[in-house]
Amino acid sequence: MLLLIVFAAIVALLLLITVAKLNPFVALIITAVGVGLATGMPLVAPDPEHPGIIDSIKAGMGNTLGFLAIVLGLGTMLGKMMAESGGAERIAQTLINRFGQKNVHWAMMFVGFIVGISVFFQVGFVLLIPLAFTIARQTGVSLVKIGVPLVAGLSVVHGLVPPHPAAMAAVGIFKADVGKTILYSIIVGLPTAILAGPVYASWIGKRIHKDVPKELAEQMSAPKDLKELPSFFNTIFTVLLPVILMLVASIAEIQLDKASFGYKALKFLGDPVVALLIATVYSFFSLGFSRGMNREKILKFTNDCLAPTASILLVIGAGGAFNKVLLDSGIGTYIADLAKESHMSPILLGWGIAAMIRVATGSATVSMMTAAGIVAPIAAAMPGTNAELLVLATGAGSLILSHVNDAGFWMFKEYFGMSVKETLMTWTALETIIATAALVFILILNVFV
Numbered sequence: 234m235l236l237l238i239v240f241a242a243i244v245a246l247l248l249l250i251t252v253a254k255l256n257p258f259v260a261l262i263i264t265a266v267g268v269g270l271a272t273g274m275p276l277v278a279p280d281p282e283h284p285g286i287i288d289s290i291k292a293g294m295g296n297t298l299g300f301l302a303i304v305l306g307l308g309t310m311l312g313k314m315m316a317e318s319g320g321a322e323r324i325a326q327t328l329i330n331r332f333g334q335k336n337v338h339w340a341m342m343f344v345g346f347i348v349g350i351s352v353f354f355q356v357g358f359v360l361l362i363p364l365a366f367t368i369a370r371q372t373g374v375s376l377v378k379i380g381v382p383l384v385a386g387l388s389v390v391h392g393l394v395p396p397h398p399a400a401m402a403a404v405g406i407f408k409a410d411v412g413k414t415i416l417y418s419i420i421v422g423l424p425t426a427i428l429a430g431p432v433y434a435s436w437i438g439k440r441i442h443k444d445v446p447k448e449l450a451e452q453m454s455a456p457k458d459l460k461e462l463p464s465f466f467n468t469i470f471t472v473l474l475p476v477i478l479m480l481v482a483s484i485a486e487i488q489l490d491k492a493s494f495g496y497k498a499l500k501f502l503g504d505p506v507v508a509l510l511i512a513t514v515y516s517f518f519s520l521g522f523s524r525g526m527n528r529e530k531i532l533k534f535t536n537d538c539l540a541p542t543a544s545i546l547l548v549i550g551a552g553g554a555f556n557k558v559l560l561d562s563g564i565g566t567y568i569a570d571l572a573k574e575s576h577m578s579p580i581l582l583g584w585g586i587a588a589m590i591r592v593a594t595g596s597a598t599v600s601m602m603t604a605a606g607i608v609a610p611i612a613a614a615m616p617g618t619n620a621e622l623l624v625l626a627t628g629a630g631s632l633i634l635s636h637v638n639d640a641g642f643w644m645f646k647e648y649f650g651m652s653v654k655e656t657l658m659t660w661t662a663l664e665t666i667i668a669t670a671a672l673v674f675i676l677i678l679n680v681f682v
Contacts, residue, residue: 301549309542318526321468338438342430374438393422587626591635
C-alpha cells in the first residue's frame with residue numbers, strides 16, 4: 234500500500250505540473266498534503282514524536298531553506314558582480330586567446346564550466362551568448378560548434394556542482410560532505426563536459442551549420458576592450474574562492490586533529506555560508522570598487538539580482554517539504570527496508586528516478602529534489618553507500634532528455650535560430666550525453682572511493 238501511495242504521488246505530481254499547468258511549488262505542496270492524508274498522518278500533531286501533516290511541511294521547508302536561502306542569495310550576488318564587472322568576458326577572452334581559433338570550441342567548454350560555478354544556468358547562458366555570437370562571426374565557424382560546448386559546460390556545472398541550488402539541497406538531504414562533492418563533481422564533470430561539448434559539437438557541427446541570427450546579433454553588445462576588464466587572475470580567484478575554501482575544509486577533515494584550533498578555523502571558513510559570504514564581500518572590492526563602481530551601484534546590483542531567485546527557492550523548499558512528509562509518514566523507512574533486501578544500487582535508483590521525473594516534468598530541480606527525498610532513507614539504511622556520489626547521480630539523472638516541456642529547450646532553440654528537430658539533435662542530445670556519461674564516470678569513481 235505504501236509503495237502504491239508513492240507511485241500515485243509521483244504520477245499526481247507529474248500530472249499537476251504537465252497537464253494542470255500548476256506552478257511546481259503549488260504542485261509539490263499539494264502532493265505532500267496528499268501523501269500525508271493517504272498514509273494516515275494526523276492532521277494536527279498529538280505530540281512532538283508524531284508530527285501532523287502541516288507540521289512536517291513547515292519543518293521540511295524551513296530546514297531546507299534555512300541553509301539554502303543564504304547560499305543562494307550570496308551566490309547570486311557573486312555571479313552578478315562577475316557579470317557586471319566584465320569578469321566573465323575576461324575569462325572567456327583569455328581562454329580563447331590561449332586555445333587559438335582552431336580549438337575555440339574547447340575554450341568555450343572551459344568558459345562555460347568556470348563561469349557556471351558562480352551563476353545560474355540561465356544567467357550564464359544570457360551572459361556568454363554574445364561572446365559565442367562574436368566568435369562565430371569572426372571565425373566563420375558554425376554557431377553550433379561554438380555554442381554546444383558552451384552550453385555543455387554550463388549544464389554540467391548546473392546539475393552536478395555545489396553551490397548550485399539543487400545540488401546543494403541534495404547535499405543536505407543525503408548528508409554529504411560539500412568539499413568532497415565538489416571534488417568528485419569536477420572529476421566526473423570535466424570528462425562529461427568534454428564528451429557532450431567539444432567532442433559532440435565537432436560531429437554535429439558538420440551536420441548542422443548555423444549562422445548568428447541577425448535580429449539577436451544586432452541586440453547584443455559587442456565585447457568590451459580587454460583593457461577595460463578586470464584581470465584574469467583577479468576574476469578567476471574571486472570566482473573560485475568559495476570552492477577553494479570548501480575544499481580546504483574537506484582536507485582539514487581528513488588531515489587535522491578535530492580538537493585542534495586549525496581544524497575548527499578551517500571548517501568554519503569552509504562552511505558554504507561563510508565561504509560564499511567571504512567571496513561575495515571580496516567581489517565587492519575586487520570586481521566592484523577596484524573597477525570604479527560606487528556603493529550605490531553595487532547596492533543596486535545586489536538588490537536587482539535577488540528577485541529571480543524567489544521561484545527557485547520556493548520550488549526547492551517545497552521539495553524539502555515533500556521529502557519530510559515521506560520520512561514522517563513512514564514511507565521512507567518502508568522503501569529503505571525493501572531496497573535493503575533487494576540489494577538495489579542507490580546510485581542507479583537515484584539516477585533512474587530523477588531521469589523519469591525530468592522527462593515528465595522538464596524541471597531538473599523538481600526531479601533532483603524528489604529523487605533525493607525518495608532515495609535518502611534507502612541510502613541511510615545501506616552501509617557503504619557514498620553520499621557524495623549519490624548527489625552526483627541524482628543530479629546527472631535530472632538533466633537527461635530535455636525536450637519541449639523544459640524552458641531551456643526553447644531558450645536554446647530561439648537564441649540559436651533552430652527548428653524543433655535541430656534543437657532535439659543538439660540541445661536534447663547534449664543533455665542526454667551529459668546524463669549518461671556522468672553516470673558511467675560516477676560508477677567508475679564508486680569503485681575507487
